[in-house]
Amino acid sequence: MKLTQTVHGVTFENPTVLASGIWGITAASWRRAAEAGGAGGITTKSIWLHEHKGHPNPTIISTEHWTLNAVGVPDAGPEKAREEMAAYMINKPAPLILNIIAESVENYGKTAEALLPMKPDFLEVNISCPNVEDEFGKPFACSAPAAGAVTKAVKAVAGKTPVFIKLSPNALSIAEIAIACAKEGADGFTVINTVGPGMAIDLRSRMPILSNKVGGMSGPAIKPIAVRCIADVYAATEGKLPIIGTGGVHTGEDAIELMLAGASLIGIGTAISTRGFDVFKKVAAEMQEWGEREGVEDLEELVGGMHEEMRRRAVIAK
Amino acid sequence: MKSIPLQSRLPRTLRIAQVRKETDMVTTFMLPISLGSLPGQFLMLWLPGRDEIPMSIALDDGENLQVTFFAVGDMTQALAKLKAGDLVGIRGPFGTSYAWEKKQHLALVAGGYGAAPMFFAASKAAQDGCTLDVIIGARSREHLLYQQSFASLPRTTVHIATDDGSEGHKGYNVTVLAELLSSGVKFDQIFACGPERMLVAVSDLAAKEGTKCLLSLERYMKCGYGLCGNCTVDPLGIRLCTEGPVVEGSLARQIAEFGKYHRDELGRKHPF
Ligand SMILES: Cc1cc2nc3c(=O)[nH]c(=O)nc-3n(C[C@H](O)[C@H](O)[C@H](O)COP(=O)(O)OP(=O)(O)OC[C@H]3O[C@@H](n4cnc5c(N)ncnc54)[C@H](O)[C@@H]3O)c2cc1C
Ligand SMILES: Cc1cc2nc3c(=O)[nH]c(=O)nc-3n(C[C@H](O)[C@H](O)[C@H](O)COP(=O)(O)O)c2cc1C
Ligand code: FES
Numbered sequence: 353m354k355l356t357q358t359v360h361g362v363t364f365e366n367p368t369v370l371a372s373g374i375w376g377i378t379a380a381s382w383r384r385a386a387e388a389g390g391a392g393g394i395t396t397k398s399i400w401l402h403e404h405k406g407h408p409n410p411t412i413i414s415t416e417h418w419t420l421n422a423v424g425v426p427d428a429g430p431e432k433a434r435e436e437m438a439a440y441m442i443n444k445p446a447p448l449i450l451n452i453i454a455e456s457v458e459n460y461g462k463t464a465e466a467l468l469p470m471k472p473d474f475l476e477v478n479i480s481c482p483n484v485e486d487e488f489g490k491p492f493a494c495s496a497p498a499a500g501a502v503t504k505a506v507k508a509v510a511g512k513t514p515v516f517i518k519l520s521p522n523a524l525s526i527a528e529i530a531i532a533c534a535k536e537g538a539d540g541f542t543v544i545n546t547v548g549p550g551m552a553i554d555l556r557s558r559m560p561i562l563s564n565k566v567g568g569m570s571g572p573a574i575k576p577i578a579v580r581c582i583a584d585v586y587a588a589t590e591g592k593l594p595i596i597g598t599g600g601v602h603t604g605e606d607a608i609e610l611m612l613a614g615a616s617l618i619g620i621g622t623a624i625s626t627r628g629f630d631v632f633k634k635v636a637a638e639m640q641e642w643g644e645r646e647g648v649e650d651l652e653e654l655v656g657g658m659h660e661e662m663r664r665r666a667v668i669a670k
Numbered sequence: 671m672k673s674i675p676l677q678s679r680l681p682r683t684l685r686i687a688q689v690r691k692e693t694d695m696v697t698t699f700m701l702p703i704s705l706g707s708l709p710g711q712f713l714m715l716w717l718p719g720r721d722e723i724p725m726s727i728a729l730d731d732g733e734n735l736q737v738t739f740f741a742v743g744d745m746t747q748a749l750a751k752l753k754a755g756d757l758v759g760i761r762g763p764f765g766t767s768y769a770w771e772k773k774q775h776l777a778l779v780a781g782g783y784g785a786a787p788m789f790f791a792a793s794k795a796a797q798d799g800c801t802l803d804v805i806i807g808a809r810s811r812e813h814l815l816y817q818q819s820f821a822s823l824p825r826t827t828v829h830i831a832t833d834d835g836s837e838g839h840k841g842y843n844v845t846v847l848a849e850l851l852s853s854g855v856k857f858d859q860i861f862a863c864g865p866e867r868m869l870v871a872v873s874d875l876a877a878k879e880g881t882k883c884l885l886s887l888e889r890y891m892k893c894g895y896g897l898c899g900n901c902t903v904d905p906l907g908i909r910l911c912t913e914g915p916v917v918e919g920s921l922a923r924q925i926a927e928f929g930k931y932h933r934d935e936l937g938r939k940h941p942f
Contacts, residue, residue, distance in 0.1 A: 357778075360729035377937040384907030406935060409722035410714070412893040413761075414679040420835050423898065428936040556683040559718035625897035629909075 354650045355636055355641030357392070359594045359616050360514040360539060362447050362473045364392035366636035367607065367651060371598050371621030372398045372451040372542075373423070375629070376424040379439035385624075386446035390633025393446050398425050398453035398478045399433045401463045407564040407659070409615065410542075413552060414571065419622045420550050422567035425453055425478075430466040437470040449596075451518070457498070461472065461505035461589065464471040468513060475513050475598075477506050478521030480545035488504065493520035493545070496532035503536035514539035516596060519585065521547050521577050527588035534589050541589075544581045545576045571622040575600030579613045586614025591656045602627060602640020612657040675786040678705070679895055681716045681759035687734065689754050693813055696739040696783065697750045704730055705763045709791035710863075710886055710916040713737070714894045719746040719750075724727075726863070726890045727763060728786035729793070733893030735760075738786035738815065764894040766916040768884050773799040774858035777850065779843055779872050781807045781864020785815035787886060788890035790861050792823055802826040803850060803857070804941040807843030807864065857881055860919075866942050872918040883919035887928070890935055900935065903927055 355366040368391055375381045376397035385391045406426025413420055426432075433450075440448060450472035454460040464475060479502050480493035492498040499517065506515050517533045519526055521544040530541060546568025552561045558568075578599025585595060597615025601607050602623040610618055623631045639651070648654060705713065707730040715737060715879045716722040721810050725864055728737035729816050741750040752758070768791040770776060780788040785806055792802055795804040802825060808814045810832050829846045830838025839846050847860070862872040863886040876883035889901040889910045896912035903910060903925045910917075931939045 374897060375902070377899045377933070378902055378904065378907070380904045380907035381899050381902045382907075383905075384902075404938065409892055410681065410716055412898055413681070414895070414897075419897070421898075423892065426936050428938045432936075432938060552680070554681065554683050554718060554759060557718040557759070561681060561716075561759075563719075563721070622897065625893070625895050629896070 353640055353648050355640060357616060357651060360474070361470065364447060364617060366392040367495050367509065367616050367617045368484040368635050369393040369596060369619050370395055370621035372478065374624055379436040382440050383445055385632065387630060389629045390636060391446060392632065393449060395449040395476060395619065396433065396451050397427065398451045399463060399467060400425070400427045400429060400453055401459045403427065403429045410563060414625065417551070417571065417574045418569050419571040420552060420562060420566035420569055421546065422562045424564060425629055428465070429655040430594040433467060434470055437472070441470070449474045449476050451476040451478055457501045457505050460502045461509050464506045465509045468510065471661055472513065474516055475506065475510055476516045476518055476542050478518045480518050489542070492522055493529060494523045498529050499529045500532035500536045503533040503538050507537040516540040516542050518542040518545055518573040519581065520545050521581050526581050527584045530588050534593060538592040538593065539598070541585050542598055544578050544599045546570050547577055560648060567626035568601070572600050572602060575606060578608055582610055582615050586647040586656055587659060589660065591659065601635065604635050604642050607635050607639055608642060608654060610649065612655040614656045614659065616655050678761055678763065681714065681761040683718065683757045683759040685755050685757055686752060688756060689752065692738060692815055695740050696738060696815060698728065698736055701735045701759070701760065703735055704732050705735060705905045707735070707763035708728070708767035709794050710767035710787055711763040711765050712762065712915060713760045716759030717745065717748055717790045718757065718759060720748055724894065726787035727790060729790050738783055740783050762894065764911055766914055768861050768916055770795050770798065770800055770859060775801045777847060777857045778802060778804045779847055779860065779862040779864065779868070780804065781843060781868045782897040783918040784863030784886065785813065788861065789816045789819050789825065791861055792820060792826065796826060796860065800825070803829065803855070805846045806829065807831045810834045842874065844868060847872065848875055851875060851879055859883065862886070866929050869922065873922055876919050877923065884916050885919055885922050886915045887917055887922060888915060889932055
């Protein structure tokens with residue numbers, strides 16, 4: 353089975369992509385995830401226009417079912433990001449997706465402008481981080497007008513670079529948000545960011561474990577939510593805009609399920625801490641194996657496969 | 671799926687069994703638990719409502735666990751005020767460990783709180799019949815850590831180096847190692863834990879001698895289990911929480927930032 357995916361003219365050797373914020377700090381980690389780890393593409397952590405302090409530790413905790421993180425999107429700002437991106441661009445091993453975040457519509461545009469000269473393959477706009485809600489009110493991803501306004505501001509400066517909006521599963525109607533972004537020219541979506549937030553309490557001390565009390569949930573438990581959100585966004589945009597499906601993927605079969613819901617590329621984050629930094633290679637090999645067994649020749653035929661199959665069966669039923 | 675047990679990724683709180691003041695600045699906690707840890711591994715120590723920091727395991731004898739720390743900043747100073755019976759949380763053990771073969775001749779070089787994990791390694795290696803030369807370095811005699819504990823181990827010679835010469839050799843512990851080597855002592859392996867410049871000097875000596883060495887490298891840590899990427903080093907991109915903290919000298923020497931800089935919680939570089 354052919355694993356290569358070409359999205360908006362950018363070719364990924366396989367559909368797996370390192371998700372934003374995981375390992376996303378330095379060029380050295382991106383390179384390792386791509387070269388030895390087998391990632392088809394790399395996403396940077398979210399970059400702010402100015403230095404942004406994160407939350408104190410504990411910031412990341414896990415069980416086998418879930419991970420809660422409240423790192424708080426710490427970042428040293430565009431200057432450091434430019435240095436790391438420049439280092440990665442020398443013999444770039446896989447496409448680079450630049451992820452940006454801001455506290456205002458205006459600064460989304462400015463952050464994009466500050467970093468686009470580094471020539472990332474895609475721009476991913478994080479409007480959905482639950483970790484920064486306290487500072488700035490609700491995330492943009494929960495309001496259609498706000499999500500549309502951010503999309504418009506970024507598209508105004510993005511030129512030819514495709515703009516992917518990273519959506520939140522916490523929106524009342526993710527479809528409505530996606531439609532608002534599509535109207536303003538979004539070129540694709542990343543679905544989903546973390547769920548919740550959630551909370552974990554230590555019994556003896558009776559204290560929340562995360563210093564921030566709450567944190568976004570990722571890992572195996574969120575996969576069904578990711579699948580539903582991808583299916584909703586795919587249906588709402590009639591499959592016209594590519595989706596980077598993200599959330600709980602640990603195996604090749606998980607990845608295929610997200611593709612059937614409508615994903616063209618597959619983001620992997622939390623699984624790196626259970627299956628290792630070469631989880632990308634493993635997932636790609638498992639997809640390959642599955643495809644061969646099932647007689648699927650091209651991954652592309654899986655994208656949105658559930659929707660197609662439901663239509664086909666509805667026609668037959670008539 | 672080969673990985674650390676996942677329940678180790680959520681802190682559990684327990685009451686400190688005993689607090690021991692080692693020096694003005696240094697405190698040891700005894701905790702009534704075993705994590706099945708190996709020498710060189712670390713845990714994340716949580717003080718509810720305050721902070722969580724990485725700390726080397728100074729002993730895990732199957733029943734009790736020990737950590738030894740310097741009060742250098744907000745968190746460690748808050749920890750230093752705790753008493754027996756107070757609650758702390760731990761998760762771990764994380765990372766790689768020191769390893770040896772039975773009856774090997776080992777040199778253990780310890781600087782600062784590096785003496786704590788070195789003692790864990792020494793006590794286990796002594797049980798395996800190893801012969802040990804332990805070289806402890808400190809600013810002055812009152813800052814020496816674990817001196818008596820090392821001295822109580824069988825087949826163990828303790829060497830001391832202090833900056834002010836108040837005990838043992840006046841100067842660096844690495845100089846003592848160099849003298850041992852040039853006097854013809856052959857070690858099967860050299861272990862070192864302490865300030866990074868000390869580690870660079872040890873790795874230089876080991877490379878010159880062609881002796882295998884294992885070093886404990888520290889970087890800013892958040893998750894401790896390979897997810898956040900805060901502890902990755904240039905240009906290899908290896909995570910020192912999972913692929914370290916204990917690394918072979920030959921690997922450390924491929925790390926461009928070894929002895930030169932480290933990154934803070936924002937990923938910004940700071941020179942040593
Ligand atoms: C694997 C490992 C093992 C360690 N073992 C010991 C030990 O056995 N005994 C001991 O005294 N110290 C140990 N440390 C260092 C210890 O974690 C720091 O001294 C402690 O975090 C300081 O916190 P603070 O709030 O008191 O000081 P701060 O003023 O906050 O920090 C002082 C310095 O400690 C470092 N630091 C702070 N937070 C962290 C963090 N989350 N991760 C890594 N470094 C940090 C920073 O580089 C800073 O320069 C170890 C560190 C690592 C990475
Ligand atoms: C530690 C951690 C940090 C993250 N940081 C970011 C970030 O900076 N920007 C962002 O858009 N998403 C961030 N995310 C969300 C992930 O990119 C991803 O959408 C989510 O974790 C779901 O995928 P997973 O289950 O494969 O981890 C972070 C997730 C984790 C666990
Ligand atoms: S501390 Fe998070 S990857 Fe090492």
